[in-house]
Amino acid sequence: MSINRQIHLVSRPAGEPTADNFRLVEAPLPAVQDGQVLVRNHYLSLDPYMRGRMNDSKSYAEPQPLNQVMLGGTVGEVVESRNPHFKPGDQVVGMGGWQEYQLVDASQRGVLQKVDTTHIPLAAYLGAVGMPGVTAWYGLTQIINPKAGETVVVSAASGAVGTAVGQLAKARGARAVGIAGGPDKCRYVVEELGFDACIDYKEHRDLKSLSAALKQACPNGIDGHFENVGGMILDAVMLRANAFSRIAMCGMISGYNGEPIPMMAPQLILVNRMKIEGFIVSEHMQLWPEALKELGMMVATGKLKYRETIAEGLAAAPEAFLGLLKGRNFGKQLVKLV
Amino acid sequence: MSINRQIHLVSRPAGEPTADNFRLVEAPLPAVQDGQVLVRNHYLSLDPYMRGRMNDSKSYAEPQPLNQVMLGGTVGEVVESRNPHFKPGDQVVGMGGWQEYQLVDASQRGVLQKVDTTHIPLAAYLGAVGMPGVTAWYGLTQIINPKAGETVVVSAASGAVGTAVGQLAKARGARAVGIAGGPDKCRYVVEELGFDACIDYKEHRDLKSLSAALKQACPNGIDGHFENVGGMILDAVMLRANAFSRIAMCGMISGYNGEPIPMMAPQLILVNRMKIEGFIVSEHMQLWPEALKELGMMVATGKLKYRETIAEGLAAAPEAFLGLLKGRNFGKQLVKLV
Missing domain, CATH: 3.40.50.720 (NAD(P)-binding Rossmann-like Domain)
Known part of the structure; x- marks a missing residue:
């Protein structure tokens, strides 16, 4: 059985979050079951909304559970599939969380989306086209x-x-x-x-x-x-x-x-x-296709420019996130895993 | 020449307004010219928005000018007309201000509106149907x-x-x-x-x-x-x-x-x-007809109830207005002149 490295939230911040709120954990990676897809995450997205979820208070989203993988958007590549809609090599965007691999039941619509990287870089699906x-x-x-x-x-x-x-x-x-x-x-x-x-x-x-x-x-x-x-x-x-x-x-x-x-x-x-x-x-998923069409066209034709700040390796995610909250990033903050 | 009693704003309040900001003035009432209508005001409307206009500051409306009649809605009766659309006895709603008579050029559309008091009391056109x-x-x-x-x-x-x-x-x-x-x-x-x-x-x-x-x-x-x-x-x-x-x-x-x-x-x-x-x-005059239709129907059929606090006589207007700002009124605050 393989190992999957993950970042968990292990405590809730009182005020400003610190690196101590997070922990790097090694978890076993179970075998792929029928309907499931195993994705290797290439980039994690770090976003300000994640700070709100670290609190255990009423908000628009459920709090991030303690001692579980930090939730978040990811792009990556399918490495194993027992789902007819995905095959190894497919590039996908999903909510893979702060971990190296995600194992998902891809039969639920919208959980994993294939993306085309001919004219748009994979990481852009976490930013300008995401x-x-x-x-x-x-x-x-x-x-x-x-x-x-x-x-x-x-x-x-x-x-x-x-x-x-x-x-x-x-x-x-x-x-x-x-x-x-x-x-x-x-x-x-x-x-x-x-x-x-x-x-x-x-x-x-x-x-x-x-x-x-x-x-x-x-x-x-x-x-x-x-x-x-x-x-x-x-x-x-x-x-x-x-x-x-x-x-x-x-x-x-x-x-x-x-x-x-x-x-x-x-x-x-x-x-x-x-x-x-x-x-x-x-909450406005019905408008995403129209938005993504315009954004994708603008990125592909160079009319929508963007910049990325890329942290290297899963272990760097917590510090990169704390930096994002202080405005230390310059453009989209990503964590590169592969 | 007749006399028209008016309330002028003579100074701007620093904080809470007082009776000293107003003055009762006797002004001459000029003869009615071609196109003009002379209205005897029966009721003045006192409204919270008037407080904002007493300040000399940027807001959505021009400040109330000093040493001029306080602006405000009125209902009354035409006493003399040199305008083909109005005749003595017509009951009208307009922006007559805090004074006993108003002399208006009624050829401008919307300045003066005839109202039907068969099923709706005249004063209601300053309140529930106004x-x-x-x-x-x-x-x-x-x-x-x-x-x-x-x-x-x-x-x-x-x-x-x-x-x-x-x-x-x-x-x-x-x-x-x-x-x-x-x-x-x-x-x-x-x-x-x-x-x-x-x-x-x-x-x-x-x-x-x-x-x-x-x-x-x-x-x-x-x-x-x-x-x-x-x-x-x-x-x-x-x-x-x-x-x-x-x-x-x-x-x-x-x-x-x-x-x-x-x-x-x-x-x-x-x-x-x-x-x-x-x-x-x-700023939404295009919706007034639809609104007034519903409101008028509801008042005429007793489905929209309201209450009035009525001050007697023009001289009582400033104190009634100060009371309105302190919530001393109970329902629509009016001043009855006739």
């Missing part, structure tokens, strides 16, 4: 729905979601303004991705300063905002929001460790007749 | 859009807007829960209007207590909320909000005097995939 890309697409097209000439702001602009939000907004004729941490990320967002402007939030430690920077970057105000961070960034955006502006609430990473992140002036929702809507992309 | 009624209708049907069996909460439940929100929700098969100040208002909302429950916010001075009361009144959580107050009430409602709940943001009277009213936990918008939308009913 959950983060569809997240960007959903919030931008279904909530913000920008008209040409409108201004769209996105926080965490150099991340897997943010890069796609801005480029999708530009493709619709909107002005795209990013908020990111540090001059390198800001330069990348503007020079490589074609955003119209990017604000380095590390240069603006108080609301007044950040709001002034937004005023300069958005001379016609803000019509749409894609929120990944929350807290002071959301407050500053609301101070510059136009009448009938829309905010897609995708993440609030600034409060993930339990810090209070009050919204300073909710009366602006009324004054500016704003719409604020929270969403979880996995 | 702006407050349409406000309730818009927020409930266009934003909250409750399904039968869902729970809808409304703050300021015994007010002109709140009473209509709850009864419209009931008419759609939803559970209606009010929040109001004092046992008399709560009893009225439940016993006279048929709400399923009403919480006296004066009995709940902190968030924990109010949230517990909401839990008891809404055993299946809250699916829709119509917000007239903001502050702690909004925070308490959000703590009990269901997945995919909707909040129609209509007013935030708790912050009208400049008090900070932060939203404690905006992350709940994401956790519960909520939609929060602010609106101003005058």
Whole structure:
């Protein structure tokens, strides 16, 4: 019997998570049964939403169980199959978790999807042509729905979601303004991705300063905002929001460790007749084919650019995840296993 | 030349308004010119939105100009007309302001509307079959859009807007829960209007207590909320909000005097995939005919009940308005001039 190395969550963080919350475990790899497929995971996806699942509290998803494999998206290759729909060598995307191999009952629809890597790299199915890309697409097209000439702001602009939000907004004729941490990320967002402007939030430690920077970057105000961070960034955006502006609430990473992140002036929702809507992309599966079609076409033709930060080896996953929560990644954070 | 008594705004409040911000003025009443109509105002409408206009700050409406007649809705009777569409004796609704007579160029469409008082009292066109009624209708049907069996909460439940929100929700098969100040208002909302429950916010001075009361009144959580107050009430409602709940943001009277009213936990918008939308009913004129048809039919057939607090005489308008801001009215606040 072979060995499968896994990362388990072994304790829940009180505030900021640490490496001690995780443990590398060697588990036996059972024989493949009828209907099952054995996949060797090539890349793990690390995503901010995983922080929420580490808590044992009411949220949109069940908590990550303790002493089990960390849940998460993966891409990989079928190494053994007793399912007629898959054969060794197939490249697949699934929810394989933080482990080297996944053994799945592939007869359940949607558990494992074959992907075509002729024009799109395998890892992109965890980023621009995967959950983060569809997240960007959903919030931008279904909530913000920008008209040409409108201004769209996105926080965490150099991340897997943010890069796609801005480029999708530009493709619709909107002005795209990013908020990111540090001059390198800001330069990348503007020079490589074609955003119209990017604000380095590390240069603006108080609301007044950040709001002034937004005023300069958005001379016609803000019509749409894609929120990944929350807290002071959301407050500053609301101070510059136009009448009938829309905010897609995708993440609030600034409060993930339990810090209070009050919204300073909710009366602006009324004054500016704003719409604020929270969403979880996995609840809108009926729109994924349309989103993936546009995202895949844009990646294949070079119109949707992205960047990856790749940690090497399963053991590196916890530290890479902690870095992601602090914004140390640059673009999509992956862990390469093969 | 006749005399027209008016209330002017003569200074802007710093915080809470006082009677000194207003002055009773006697102005000459010019002769009626071609196209004009002279209306004797029978009732003035006093509404919370007027507080916002007293400030000289950016909002959705222009500030109320100083040393001019306070703007506001009125119903009255045509006493003289040099306009072919109106004749003496016509009963009309318009924006006559806080004065005994209004002289208007009635050739502009929508400035003055004839109303039928066969089955609907004249004053109701300032309440249930007027702006407050349409406000309730818009927020409930266009934003909250409750399904039968869902729970809808409304703050300021015994007010002109709140009473209509709850009864419209009931008419759609939803559970209606009010929040109001004092046992008399709560009893009225439940016993006279048929709400399923009403919480006296004066009995709940902190968030924990109010949230517990909401839990008891809404055993299946809250699916829709119509917000007239903001502050702690909004925070308490959000703590009990269901997945995919909707909040129609209509007013935030708790912050009208400049008090900070932060939203404690905006992350709940994401956790519960909520939609929060602010609106101003005058920006949706295309829906008024449909709304007024339903509201008028319900009032005429006794299915939409309402209550009025009536101040007597123009000079009483400022104090009545200050009382409205403190919740001293019970139902629609009017000033009776004739």
